[in-house]
Amino acid sequence: MVNPSLSRYIEEIAQLVGDRLHGIIPDHHEVPDNLQRSMEYSLMAGGKRLRPVLVIAAAESLGASQKVALPVACAVEMVHTYSLIHDDLPAMDNDDYRRGKLTNHKVFGEAMAILAGDGLLTHAFYSIAQTARLGVPASDVLAIVEDMAVYAGPSGMVGGQVADMEGEQGITDLEQLRYIHEHKTADLIVFSLKAGGRIASATEQQLEALECYGRAIGLAFQIQDDILDLVGDESKLGKKTQSDVKQGKVTYPYFIGLEDSRAEVDRLTRVAKDALTNGDIPNPEMLLDIADYLLKRDH
Amino acid sequence: MVNPSLSRYIEEIAQLVGDRLHGIIPDHHEVPDNLQRSMEYSLMAGGKRLRPVLVIAAAESLGASQKVALPVACAVEMVHTYSLIHDDLPAMDNDDYRRGKLTNHKVFGEAMAILAGDGLLTHAFYSIAQTARLGVPASDVLAIVEDMAVYAGPSGMVGGQVADMEGEQGITDLEQLRYIHEHKTADLIVFSLKAGGRIASATEQQLEALECYGRAIGLAFQIQDDILDLVGDESKLGKKTQSDVKQGKVTYPYFIGLEDSRAEVDRLTRVAKDALTNGDIPNPEMLLDIADYLLKRDH
Numbered sequence: 001m002v003n004p005s006l007s008r009y010i011e012e013i014a015q016l017v018g019d020r021l022h023g024i025i026p027d028h029h030e031v032p033d034n035l036q037r038s039m040e041y042s043l044m045a046g047g048k049r050l051r052p053v054l055v056i057a058a059a060e061s062l063g064a065s066q067k068v069a070l071p072v073a074c075a076v077e078m079v080h081t082y083s084l085i086h087d088d089l090p091a092m093d094n095d096d097y098r099r100g101k102l103t104n105h106k107v108f109g110e111a112m113a114i115l116a117g118d119g120l121l122t123h124a125f126y127s128i129a130q131t132a133r134l135g136v137p138a139s140d141v142l143a144i145v146e147d148m149a150v151y152a153g154p155s156g157m158v159g160g161q162v163a164d165m166e167g168e169q170g171i172t173d174l175e176q177l178r179y180i181h182e183h184k185t186a187d188l189i190v191f192s193l194k195a196g197g198r199i200a201s202a203t204e205q206q207l208e209a210l211e212c213y214g215r216a217i218g219l220a221f222q223i224q225d226d227i228l229d230l231v232g233d234e235s236k237l238g239k240k241t242q243s244d245v246k247q248g249k250v251t252y253p254y255f256i257g258l259e260d261s262r263a264e265v266d267r268l269t270r271v272a273k274d275a276l277t278n279g280d281i282p283n284p285e286m287l288l289d290i291a292d293y294l295l296k297r298d299h
Numbered sequence: 300m301v302n303p304s305l306s307r308y309i310e311e312i313a314q315l316v317g318d319r320l321h322g323i324i325p326d327h328h329e330v331p332d333n334l335q336r337s338m339e340y341s342l343m344a345g346g347k348r349l350r351p352v353l354v355i356a357a358a359e360s361l362g363a364s365q366k367v368a369l370p371v372a373c374a375v376e377m378v379h380t381y382s383l384i385h386d387d388l389p390a391m392d393n394d395d396y397r398r399g400k401l402t403n404h405k406v407f408g409e410a411m412a413i414l415a416g417d418g419l420l421t422h423a424f425y426s427i428a429q430t431a432r433l434g435v436p437a438s439d440v441l442a443i444v445e446d447m448a449v450y451a452g453p454s455g456m457v458g459g460q461v462a463d464m465e466g467e468q469g470i471t472d473l474e475q476l477r478y479i480h481e482h483k484t485a486d487l488i489v490f491s492l493k494a495g496g497r498i499a500s501a502t503e504q505q506l507e508a509l510e511c512y513g514r515a516i517g518l519a520f521q522i523q524d525d526i527l528d529l530v531g532d533e534s535k536l537g538k539k540t541q542s543d544v545k546q547g548k549v550t551y552p553y554f555i556g557l558e559d560s561r562a563e564v565d566r567l568t569r570v571a572k573d574a575l576t577n578g579d580i581p582n583p584e585m586l587l588d589i590a591d592y593l594l595k596r597d598h
């Protein structure tokens with residue numbers, strides 16, 4: 001059971017972010033109609049908005065407002081969305097559907113899907129820069145820009161994607177799988193937490209606590225994905241299970257078994273929560289609830 | 300004839316930028332080997348480095364040093380390079396060669412080419428952010444980040460690329476062609492000039508002068524490209540001429556004829572030079588020489 005106040009919180013933020021993302025490119029910018037439609041199609045394709053929730057919850061845990069955190073929350077969702085559009089391309093995973101809807105290139109064509117991804121990635125940095133107009137010091141906003149470039153870049157998410165692609169020829173050990181999970185999934189989650197902290201002028205100690213929390217829940221999130229793919233309930237997940245096995249993808253359960261994978265998710269959740277508790281975070285409650293929610297989720 | 304001191308200047312900067320771009324991703328970042336190779340392959344594929352030259356020349360025209368301008372100069376070359384990699388993809392222009400070398404996807408495969416482009420675009424923002432470590436105020440560096448996101452983004456270069464792609468179904472007027480040239484080519488040139496100005500803490504008046512100069516030479520550069528494709532010397536260009544006509548691409552000469560196109564390049568060059576002269580730029584000589592060089596170029 002999800003804590004009802006957390007459910008409400010997530011819904012509220014998903015609404016807030018969705019509203020802002022709808023028409024995110026300001027009117028005074030001349031964007032070709034089809035490009036605008038293609039970017040919005042994927043932004044509005046019904047994601048859980050987990051990363052924006054984490055940006056805002058981290059900012060609020062240190063006393064900053066949702067309003068100030070909103071542009072960065074939208075930016076991380078744009079980067080996440082661009083990565084899905086490019087991942088789904090025929091040259092990559094060649095997926096026709098995502099969350100029950102046609103993928104971007106199936107609707108708008110491959111060329112437009114590539115450019116919509118490029119546009120979203122670029123515009124994310126515009127959105128981050130707007131934070132300086134809301135009273136956050138320029139040096140903190142610039143640190144968020146730099147973090148985004150690192151966590152989403154060649155040594156971050158893009159690097160994880162390359163490792164995942166190359167791993168299709170055979171992952172031989174857990175360390176390699178962990179590299180993929182850390183960079184392909186956890187890095188953008190770590191970014192979300194640290195960015196929320198920077199928006200609230202976090203101390204170094206607080207930033208470290210948020211980073212540690214983010215690293216742990218990011219990895220737990222991905223291992224839980226592996227577990228749900230193996231033994232989840234298809235009606236709750238809204239997609240077929242055992243796709244990893246069928247595609248010959250190696251996962252955490254493949255290497256260490258189901259029970260040890262579950263124990264690892266438990267352990268990482270405790271690591272995450274302890275980091276917050278020991279990290280001088282004034283209002284950690286929502287982040288603690290989110291860690292439990294991710295641990296217990298069945299979809 | 301190119302002014303010999305300008306030739307030397309361009310060579311010197313191309314060397315400086317090439318050295319910095321070689322191994323641009325810091326060693327302490329874990330980048331998958333093939334991704335690193337793919338990004339470097341295209342960064343080192345022998346471009347003219349026009350945009351980095353413009354960043355550095357603009358910064359120097361206002362008294363800033365080459366060293367301080369170098370990270371942004373590298374960033375604009377990364378963004379230019381990513382745009383070429385994605386443009387060449389099978390889903391886009393489907394080119395096998397660029398500047399006599401195999402295109403990125405012909406060497407590394409389509410998936411890696413998409414990711415190398417994504418990596419370069421993302422890392423460009425990291426490079427820009429480094430400027431703050433060289434004494435430029437964070438608020439100015441953040442303005443450069445925002446400019447890059449606008450001029451390279453959905454209402455800038457990506458928008459121009461979409462318009463170009465859609466224009467293959469038939470461009471009917473000069474205004475449409477001008478939109479493509481302005482955004483696909485001129486926007487990143489305008490960015491280069493303004494960023495150089497911001498690095499040197501330009502006044503609003505100086506920024507406007509640099510922007511006006513950039514807009515004019517950017518458009519002139521593209522019209523000159525159209526002209527050279529029609530009547531240039533293949534041995535000097537290093538590629539076949541009349542490719543636009545053969546591909547059914549409309550160009551400036553198509554709409555207004557060769558003589559009026561040449562006159563337009565002349566006019567734009569005057570506009571560019573006048574903007575500098577009237578714009579309170581202390582050392583405009585190199586930028587003035589660059590305008591002449593672009594006007595008279597035969598390749």
